[in-house]
Amino acid sequence: MRLFSIMLLLFASIAAAHAESLEPVSDNLASEQLFSGKYNKEKGVTITISIRDGKYNRTMTVTKNPALAKIMTDAFNADRKRASAFNQYISGNDEWTNIEITRNGEIIRIGLTENKGKEEVMLFINGSEKAFK
Amino acid sequence: MKENDHILALSEIEELCRLYLDCKLSRLEEAELQYVLLKLPYSSPLIDDVRALMGIQAAASLKLKPKMHRKWNIRWIAGIAASVVILFAVGLRVASGSDHEATDGAVYIAYSNGVELTGAQMMAQIERDNAKVEAFMKRMDEIEAEEARIYNELFND
Structure with a gap:
């Protein structure tokens, strides 16, 4: 029984350490949950993630999917409540909204663009790698 | 004899072993002695010799x-x-x-319409999205700078 407990603890530690190291993700931004892998296989969705030269960028674009578009805007609005800066630009069918959140001394920019004519919504999270550790 | 195994002393076992070596035991008595030597852990040079002759191991070592x-x-x-x-x-x-880590340590992941992209398709999609993000951030910075300029003109002149 004791041996089994030790083995189970060892396995749990390895699994936890591995899960922690998968990506440098801060786990309390609502927008980041969109990139957890849950929507990777959805039709009409494009997701890109790149970590390069110290920069970490994630982009999600959804076309003709009002339900998922709402999920994205709800996540953005949840993060907007804690933003230190907010900016919005509206022109015709295009609506661009930008917020900035400071984490680990670095600025994270989260942007949301909505094109009502094309029924397209894009959300991105951009910042240095350090901001997400 | 079986029921009395637990009360046989070492000296008694040794005496039986001497009798065995002197061929003074009947076949039945030899079988009983063999059984006793198998079951009991007693050991002495005499007892060990008889065990060796009989081809049996001590009870203690068997139990181990x-x-x-x-x-x-x-x-x-x-x-x-x-x-x-x-x-x-x-x-x-x-x-x-x-799967997603490039040789230079960069990480790239891309999915489009439910399919994971790889190779040149993946890089092309990532470059397109990153370019959109850069254009967005640049435009928003320009708008913010323009707003600040207008504000300064209105209130600081």
């Missing part, structure tokens, strides 16, 4: 075998379990790390 077998089983199982855990952890690491 199951215990050693149990210890060996626990170690075996623990070793197997540890190996499985380590292999699983290494496998997880290899599976998660190698």
